[in-house]
Amino acid sequence: MRRPRWGKSVTFFGTSGASTESPPASDEGPAEPSTTARIQAAAGPPDGRAVIVCGSDRTMLRVVTELVSSGEQVVAIVNPASRHYDRISELGAHVMGVRVISESLLRRAGIDGKDGVPSTARALVLLDTDDVHNVHTALTVRDMDPGLRIIVQMVNPRLGKQLHSLLGDCVVISGPSLAAPAFVADALEDDELTWLEIGGRRLVAGQAELIREPHLTVLADTTSSATPELLPMASADPSGDIVLGTGIRTVWRTRDVRRAGWLMALRDVLDRRVRRIAAVMAFLVIIGTVLTHYIGKMDWLRALYLVAGAVTSAGIEDDKFSEAAPWAKVAGVLVQLTGIVLMALLTAVIVDSLIGARLTRVIGGVRGRPRNHVVVCGLGTVGARVLEILSERGVAVVGVEHDEDAPGVQTAHRLRIPVVIGDSSNEETLRSAGVQRAQSVLALTDGDITNLESAMVVRDLNPDARITMRMFDHDLAQRVERRLGLGHSRSVSMLVAPAIAAAAANRRSQVTVPAGRRVLLLTEVAVEPGSVAVDRRLGELDEAGGLRVLAHKRATDPWDWTPAYDGLLRGGDRIAVAGTRSGLARLLLATRAPNA
Numbered sequence: 233m234r235r236p237r238w239g240k241s242v243t244f245f246g247t248s249g250a251s252t253e254s255p256p257a258s259d260e261g262p263a264e265p266s267t268t269a270r271i272q273a274a275a276g277p278p279d280g281r282a283v284i285v286c287g288s289d290r291t292m293l294r295v296v297t298e299l300v301s302s303g304e305q306v307v308a309i310v311n312p313a314s315r316h317y318d319r320i321s322e323l324g325a326h327v328m329g330v331r332v333i334s335e336s337l338l339r340r341a342g343i344d345g346k347d348g349v350p351s352t353a354r355a356l357v358l359l360d361t362d363d364v365h366n367v368h369t370a371l372t373v374r375d376m377d378p379g380l381r382i383i384v385q386m387v388n389p390r391l392g393k394q395l396h397s398l399l400g401d402c403v404v405i406s407g408p409s410l411a412a413p414a415f416v417a418d419a420l421e422d423d424e425l426t427w428l429e430i431g432g433r434r435l436v437a438g439q440a441e442l443i444r445e446p447h448l449t450v451l452a453d454t455t456s457s458a459t460p461e462l463l464p465m466a467s468a469d470p471s472g473d474i475v476l477g478t479g480i481r482t483v484w485r486t487r488d489v490r491r492a493g494w495l496m497a498l499r500d501v502l503d504r505r506v507r508r509i510a511a512v513m514a515f516l517v518i519i520g521t522v523l524t525h526y527i528g529k530m531d532w533l534r535a536l537y538l539v540a541g542a543v544t545s546a547g548i549e550d551d552k553f554s555e556a557a558p559w560a561k562v563a564g565v566l567v568q569l570t571g572i573v574l575m576a577l578l579t580a581v582i583v584d585s586l587i588g589a590r591l592t593r594v595i596g597g598v599r600g601r602p603r604n605h606v607v608v609c610g611l612g613t614v615g616a617r618v619l620e621i622l623s624e625r626g627v628a629v630v631g632v633e634h635d636e637d638a639p640g641v642q643t644a645h646r647l648r649i650p651v652v653i654g655d656s657s658n659e660e661t662l663r664s665a666g667v668q669r670a671q672s673v674l675a676l677t678d679g680d681i682t683n684l685e686s687a688m689v690v691r692d693l694n695p696d697a698r699i700t701m702r703m704f705d706h707d708l709a710q711r712v713e714r715r716l717g718l719g720h721s722r723s724v725s726m727l728v729a730p731a732i733a734a735a736a737a738n739r740r741s742q743v744t745v746p747a748g749r750r751v752l753l754l755t756e757v758a759v760e761p762g763s764v765a766v767d768r769r770l771g772e773l774d775e776a777g778g779l780r781v782l783a784h785k786r787a788t789d790p791w792d793w794t795p796a797y798d799g800l801l802r803g804g805d806r807i808a809v810a811g812t813r814s815g816l817a818r819l820l821l822a823t824r825a826p827n828a
Contacts, residue, residue, distance in 0.1 A: 287359030294729030609656035610677030611640020761803030771797030778815030
């Protein structure tokens, strides 16, 4: 099966339902939802225990909205200075306005469990933008109630991976990891990949030739696209299978976009001003050498040495000039004075080029005239993750960022992706990135106005480019899409909030993976005490073509992706599975308690 060209059409989906975010309403009627992948939530009624949410930004507002709309009782701990304070109060949440979170405050909020008695609160959600504050609060809460469910949003993914060993029942959610695939999907307009988070791992499902080895399992044998075999034990054509893996295969990037490199850096330093000054100095050296040779009766090499020394201010040390005519001595002094001025100018221009351009800009710029590439404006945490995904897909990409110390700039240097340092709303900066010949532009800075200005400039320079903006203000995003027609807009908070709310409410979510004209569902299922599945062997749950167990988790242990299939299931265990709708329905009946 031939791999499709990236520019034609890879859609990335996260468990937050990023790819199915509804577009703004229009006069033409509601748009049809995406059928490529859907996130479906199955939840029982709330148990009356509250969910505590700590934060102050827009993600906090979205999460509280999601929880309240699903019938959850919410206690919101918000900084009174937050501009969302009043809006959160209007949603129906119990708001506690404080600037510093303390242990006594957490107890008043509902984290009051002791001696084996669970807390009044069922879960704690930490959404502070500072990872250190989130970790500090999480550790404090874990000491107060070892059994409380904690959901933490982390910016640093490496730090997040270490929290599981420290906090036990903890869900770590990375906003950039969830949101970035949706932005990439808009840029590439492709539907071959499905991203999901299951069993404590970030995974991707798609064609085997696109997924990095080793593959975790084969989801479908698509030898017959009309009637693919789901969950096969073996496959006659592995390259055409739909498989589950931990990442996508790295593809060598085309050379449509190249970093400037040292030769381009040297060219930028030796700009037109330097070349003009050097040309004048060379002219003086040539004329002076000729005149000295014929008038002073010297050989060519000695004449060149004397004149070059005079022009470059190295001085003249020769007996011939002590005996020369007065007019020759005056001419030598004038040449030397001219050389002093020229050398000063040359030094000033070179120093100005080195300091003004800066090393990162000179070396990381764009070489040549890139075409059919993706321009990413704003290389923060989301932009950095977008660069990584695009690089793995082999897509030609150029980054634009005004802050040389931004996380994405370091990522771009590591991946050898060219970066233009400058304001992304400036026309000259965008021209340097080649937006007039780009296929897609992603405006991912932290400012709505900057992203809007960038999109408007791009539309003027390249009306055919696909534009996706990161917009924090949902109302503004709706009006921009409807009135200005500047392309799609996405909100990181709206992409991340459903996943956080589902984790806080302990709802089961499932991801749909298409396989030809059939679909598979991937989800996590809890084994309830007293259910039929208790004391059965894990391998007995597998059904040929109907269900496959992917991973297993004991109540207090981490996820095991190489489980012992002869091990017995216990109440409170969780299993990650892939199955058909009928196979999953039978599993849910087997894992549900009789009185549920």
